[in-house]
Amino acid sequence: MKIKIGAGILVFFALMALLGPLLIGADPAATSDDGLQGPSAAHWLGTTQTGQDILTQIVYGARISMGVGLLSAVIATVFAVLVGLVGGYFGGAVDETLSVLTNIFLVLPALPLIIVLAGYLPQRGVASVAVVIAVTGWAWGARVLRAQTLSVRRRDFVQAARAGGEGPFRIVFFEILPVLLPVIATSFLATVVGAILAEAGLSFLGLADLSTVSWGSMLYFAQNGQALLIGAWWWFIPPGLCIALIGTGLALVNFGIDEIANPRLRTIKVRKARA
Helix, strand or coil, X not given: CHHHHHHHHHHHHHHHHHHHHHXXXXXXXXXXXXXXXXXXXXXXXXXXXXXXXXXXXXXXXXXXXXXXXXXXXXXXXXXXXXXXHHHHHHCHXXXXXXXXXXXXXXXXXXXXXXXXXXXXXXXXXXXXXXXXXXXXXXXXHHHHHHHHHHHHCCCHHHHHHHHCCCCHHHHHHXXXXXXXXXXXHHHHHHHHHHHHHHHHHHHHCCCCCCCXXXXXXXXHHHHHCCHHHHCCHHHHHHHHHHHHHHHHHHHHHHHHHHHHHCHHHHHXXXXXXXX
């Protein structure tokens, strides 16, 4: 049930990001004389201080916010898989070196590091922001995957593959990796949530590319326009609600996958159903 609800929310926002701009066809940066107008038939979610349509910005902002989240999660997950699986399988000096690198990034405060790195970016485009967020978000996934790899590498099918003359990298990526796909999936979804929130935070602080419309940049301009003080709730609630909803959808899918992949959670669920 959790996966269905979460997937429904994600499909809605995915369709919004892919098809919404094509259906609306308006410029999210276009201004008008209808400044600070509340929701109406002409502007379903109202307008900003300069007359920009909030609904149009929400639809276009979905592409940037979700794009940064997905790109960051892909980069961070690929790096976490490489570090976690290679270190956990080979052990020894390789594992110690990669563990030291992982521990360094684990103890560094993520948000201050993101702010510092973003502040020195020569260009603050989507790709640059995504890379900065990924650099600070891979370590905990690598730690989890390393622990799982240490357990899986002792199982019989891995020992049989090793005895059959399979190479170490083939064992890692064709024997161990498929077993850890549920763990990788949960790590990926959690990273997407963190990346979307990090992008919103950077944009809110003015450290991202404010020339592109995202949910975070909408909150930035709403805060600068004192939307809360003047009572323009339609300016800041829609982007904040979108961030909360997509985070909820990703979390529900994550919880659902965890229940399927984790035998202990399945056992608890069966016991409750019987009771």
